[in-house]
Amino acid sequence: MSKDNIMKLTDGLFHRVFDEVAAEYPDIGTEHQIVDIGAARLGARPEGFDVIVTLNLYGDILSDIASEVAGSVGLGGSANVGPSMAMFEAVHGSAPDIAGQDKANPSGLLNAAALMLTHIGQGDVAARLQNAWLRTLEDGIHTGDIAGPHTKEVVGTAAFAQAIIDRLGQEPGRLSAVRAEAASRIEVHLTPRVRATKALVGVDVFLDWTAHERHPGRLAEPLQAAAGERWRLDMISNRGVKVWPQGLPETTCADHWRCRFLWQAGDAPSHADVLALLGRVAGEGLDFVKTEHLFTFDGQPGYTAGQGQ
Amino acid sequence: MSKDNIMKLTDGLFHRVFDEVAAEYPDIGTEHQIVDIGAARLGARPEGFDVIVTLNLYGDILSDIASEVAGSVGLGGSANVGPSMAMFEAVHGSAPDIAGQDKANPSGLLNAAALMLTHIGQGDVAARLQNAWLRTLEDGIHTGDIAGPHTKEVVGTAAFAQAIIDRLGQEPGRLSAVRAEAASRIEVHLTPRVRATKALVGVDVFLDWTAHERHPGRLAEPLQAAAGERWRLDMISNRGVKVWPQGLPETTCADHWRCRFLWQAGDAPSHADVLALLGRVAGEGLDFVKTEHLFTFDGQPGYTAGQGQ
Numbered sequence: 001m002s003k004d005n006i007m008k009l010t011d012g013l014f015h016r017v018f019d020e021v022a023a024e025y026p027d028i029g030t031e032h033q034i035v036d037i038g039a040a041r042l043g044a045r046p047e048g049f050d051v052i053v054t055l056n057l058y059g060d061i062l063s064d065i066a067s068e069v070a071g072s073v074g075l076g077g078s079a080n081v082g083p084s085m086a087m088f089e090a091v092h093g094s095a096p097d098i099a100g101q102d103k104a105n106p107s108g109l110l111n112a113a114a115l116m117l118t119h120i121g122q123g124d125v126a127a128r129l130q131n132a133w134l135r136t137l138e139d140g141i142h143t144g145d146i147a148g149p150h151t152k153e154v155v156g157t158a159a160f161a162q163a164i165i166d167r168l169g170q171e172p173g174r175l176s177a178v179r180a181e182a183a184s185r186i187e188v189h190l191t192p193r194v195r196a197t198k199a200l201v202g203v204d205v206f207l208d209w210t211a212h213e214r215h216p217g218r219l220a221e222p223l224q225a226a227a228g229e230r231w232r233l234d235m236i237s238n239r240g241v242k243v244w245p246q247g248l249p250e251t252t253c254a255d256h257w258r259c260r261f262l263w264q265a266g267d268a269p270s271h272a273d274v275l276a277l278l279g280r281v282a283g284e285g286l287d288f289v290k291t292e293h294l295f296t297f298d299g300q301p302g303y304t305a306g307q308g309q
Numbered sequence: 310m311s312k313d314n315i316m317k318l319t320d321g322l323f324h325r326v327f328d329e330v331a332a333e334y335p336d337i338g339t340e341h342q343i344v345d346i347g348a349a350r351l352g353a354r355p356e357g358f359d360v361i362v363t364l365n366l367y368g369d370i371l372s373d374i375a376s377e378v379a380g381s382v383g384l385g386g387s388a389n390v391g392p393s394m395a396m397f398e399a400v401h402g403s404a405p406d407i408a409g410q411d412k413a414n415p416s417g418l419l420n421a422a423a424l425m426l427t428h429i430g431q432g433d434v435a436a437r438l439q440n441a442w443l444r445t446l447e448d449g450i451h452t453g454d455i456a457g458p459h460t461k462e463v464v465g466t467a468a469f470a471q472a473i474i475d476r477l478g479q480e481p482g483r484l485s486a487v488r489a490e491a492a493s494r495i496e497v498h499l500t501p502r503v504r505a506t507k508a509l510v511g512v513d514v515f516l517d518w519t520a521h522e523r524h525p526g527r528l529a530e531p532l533q534a535a536a537g538e539r540w541r542l543d544m545i546s547n548r549g550v551k552v553w554p555q556g557l558p559e560t561t562c563a564d565h566w567r568c569r570f571l572w573q574a575g576d577a578p579s580h581a582d583v584l585a586l587l588g589r590v591a592g593e594g595l596d597f598v599k600t601e602h603l604f605t606f607d608g609q610p611g612y613t614a615g616q617g618q
Binding site for chain 1: 391
């Protein structure tokens with residue numbers, strides 16, 4: 001899942017790399033969903049999902065939705081596996097407000113431990129643990145966070161763990177039992193990538209500017225003077241929306257302006273050309289607070305147009 | 310909802326402004342939730358929510374979750390109200406793949422129209438429309454996206470609209486009828502704010518650097534030379550994680566480095582001081598691709614430390 005219909009470059013890069021990696025595994029089916037409707041479907045019909053590949057922030061949200069709809073965020077275990085190291089933890093945070101009160105559901109950590117045991121080749125131990133855990137849930141012995149109509153006894157952390165220990169060797173009756181997986185160590189393969197050819201073509205200069213009642217046309221005047229012969233003022237945007245040239249007077253402008261200069265003097269500009277431009281911008285009395293250099297990568301722009309441009 | 314436990318400055322600003330505005334309306338109760346667990350609760354127990362105030366991207370996701378769990382994203386109407394203008398639309402996108410096929414559920418647009426009618430003082434007309442719509446749903450006349458066990462007839466866009474027209478003047482029997490609201494125009498009041506006092510204290514210089522097998526210690530050498538007497542190299546981070554000084558050798562480094570310089574020569578640096586620093590960085594053969602100037606606002610830093618710093 002991504003939001004690459006809007007964040008075309010950042011989420012778009014993620015989607016493109018996903019497609020590249022997917023092509024290396026043609027026997028695994030894939031489907032891309034926009035994260036807003038994908039999150040909605042996950043909440044309403046979780047049975048339609050298997051593995052979700054997504055960006056960090058979305059994964060943070062989606063993993064909580066998936067865990068909660070399955071019963072509780074207290075249930076989910078998590079594996080973080082890289083090329084040379086792996087780390088296993090509960091999906092949820094540390095919840096310091098209930099620390100030491102014998103209240104927390106230990107299921108998340110136990111399921112993380114099961115993932116770890118499987119990863120290091122002890123799938124039989126993991127299955128034994130998870131089957132005892134499923135049997136405990138099935139017997140209606142629950143911590144407070146998952147208590148419901150099928151609960152027979154609400155217990156604390158220690159009593160829940162003891163109930164699982166008491167059932168080691170047993171299997172669930174109605175739920176599906178976990179079968180030991182012999183070798184399911186996750187191997188991360190990184191395909192070497194060729195570095196793209198990068199070429200500097202412009203610079204976005206961000207200004208803090210409130211003069212002349214924030215009228216973009218008045219800002220364009222000193223910027224065009226600063227551009228000189230070799231740079232060209234291409235656009236001014238405010239909060240992502242193009243306000244010059246030919247902006248809409250209705251656009252509410254904040255203090256923070258993006259002013260895009262493109263190089264138009266043949267060969268790529270040097271760092272000195274960028275600094276000379278910035279010096280002239282400052283010389284016009286303008287307060288630049290940030291710069292983003294604009295590059296093409298293998299000829300493709302690594303930056304987006306302003307909204308409305 | 311926000312993610313201000315992680316994005317302390319951006320989401321934190323949103324949360325702070327929310328608290329400031331909330332203080333102007335003491336009769337309205339408020340509660341802050343982290344967006345991951347908030348989204349999970351919205352999907353699993355939507356009845357616990359009333360109004361959700363959040364940032365754009367989260368709102369995009371949360372509005373789809375809320376609509377879908379209520380039946381379909383096809384149902385939700387949306388109001389965008391500013392100080393001088395208002396716009397009303399369906400919560401969902403334009404779905405060009407089913408345009409002109411008499412398939413789309415018109416409920417989102419009808420509910421948006423009801424919001425608009427209420428906003429312009431025609432709450433009685435809005436109530437008439439929404440009650441006929443509720444009666445249509447109750448009578449089991451549904452478009453395909455909401456067809457389910459209670460559906461008596463699956464219809465297209467036009468037939469669904471006609472069924473609502475046929476019921477104008479009727480009210481739902483089991484669902485709660487909508488009562489006309491006399492004056493519920495949304496007024497947006499903006500409290501004037503005092504501009505904070507901004508002071509430049511440093512600059513983050515972002516480099517594209519792959520030399521010396523990306524060893525941060527080797528990068529620090531030319532950067533310290535570039536700092537000179539008046540700037541101090543405070544930190545180098547890679548993907549947000551501090552890698553110098555005293556980084557962990559396990560941190561995987563990408564090409565993109567943030568190098569933080571703090572001013573240590575008394576009075577605030579000028580733009581010329583920043584450009585002189587950048588000139589020396591370029592003079593060391595380093596390729597800077599972005600800069601972020603570091604300010605304090607009323608004495609509080611407007612930038613965060615590197616992870617691990």
